Amino acid sequence: MPENLSSPRLRVLFAGSPDVAVPTLRALAERHDVVAVLTRPPARRRRRGSDEPSPVAVAARELGLQVLEWPTLRTPEARAAVEELDVDVAVVVAYGVLVPAALLEVPRLGWVNLHFSLLPAYRGAAPVQWAVRNGDELTGATVFRLETGMDTGPVIGAMTEVVRPRDTSGELLARLSVAGAPFVLRCLDALAAGTAVLAEQPTDGVSLAPRILPADARVPWTAPALAVDRFVRSMTPAPGAWTELGGVRVKLGPVLPAWATRRGGPPEVPEGLEPGEIAVTRTGVWVGTGGGAVELGDVAPAGKSWMRASDWARGARLEPGARFDWSAAGSGPEVSG
Structure with missing residues (x-):
């Protein structure tokens, strides 16, 4: 999917919250008109301290963008505000707030999500953690159109990334977030040009990646x-x-x-x-x-x-035979070698 530098500038609504969403926001701001940024409201991010804005909110304000820190999109006011923005497309990266069905059809090109797995594998909130935990040697990122199901929408494109033998989830996620930013731009080019081929996700190979507490x-x-x-x-x-x-x-x-x-x-x-x-x-x-x-x-x-x-x-000052307790450890699917 080659990059098309002659593609039109789109009016984009961006939705994201953590650090991994920032590279895509910055890439979009360079190529398109980001008219507003949706992000999670300020929250306490350290054990001791006051509420802090999300990393996306900080980056958006540095870029001079409008920031909307709404706890939910399920209000008539939220729908009216999104409609008034008159955007071509909404781009989502780790937003953390459910997008209701009533909003999915508002942008002309829909809502496009960057998910850090090769869908339909690892649908859910923690795809990278589960890929590392399961010993996967290859993972990637998928750009797909949002629908009401959890990470079930039609795929616009996918990219791969090798999982290195000593990768932590943080290291792997950082690489995916950086590589995913220009990939989102290429997918938007194809959507805008009408050349994108949206493929339904296969029914085989579906797995879940539930949030890890x-x-x-x-x-x-x-x-x-x-x-x-x-x-x-x-x-x-x-x-x-x-x-x-x-x-x-x-x-x-x-x-x-x-x-x-x-x-x-x-x-x-x-x-x-x-x-x-x-x-x-x-x-x-x-x-x-x-x-x-x-x-x-x-x-x-x-x-x-x-x-x-x-x-x-x-x-x-460990005594001989000192032992870590392992009772009730490792919840979720069975851990095996």
Whole structure:
């Protein structure tokens, strides 16, 4: 789908909220007339602090764009306001607010959504987290026209992205958000020119990617080492993997299975560790899983900053046989290697 620099400038309504939506907003503002930006209202984004505007709201104001921070679009006033904007198309990237059916037909070219998976795989709020957790080697992004179903609309185009072996969900999502911005422009060019071929999503290959809450990010130490590695990377940076030691929560950064490549040569790997059991060796801090062991990277004990696992272990004064609790961990589909 080559870029058409001679395509007309469209009147665009943009809807998005988090950081990953900002690249598309900036790309649209360079090529088209973004007449208004819909985003989530200000909210508390840190444990201690006041309500803050969304990253999209901040970027939109820097660009001098009109910002509409509405909690819902299900009001007569919202419909009237959108109709008055007289836009050609609405572009959605991780907006977080349901678009009611009454608004879908208002823009001439409809509502176009950038979704970070190869639909129909991973319909839902957390496609990238689930792709990393499941060990996918290839993912991508899909541009499709919104309809009333969840991520079920006809596809305008799709792009692929390789999942690197040590990707966290944050790293993969950042790449997709940057690559997806110019791809949205190309899809809009095709829509405006009348050359876009909208394809219905196949019925085979449908999977869901439900939202992952902090309670879901507890590390399942009974899973094999490979699955634990993927699980922790999928929860990084959000909502953040965690476990408990003696009833006290400990946050975990990415871990390394014993076979993973390291600087400094092969590690000293303890044998026979039970799931969740901690062992400190000359080369690192290890935790047993349901199959093999993983080496801890950075950790953040409750109320403290991130630190190297070796520094944490010295300060924690671990007793022999100390063990992370793994009860009720890893909710959702079964975690396997």
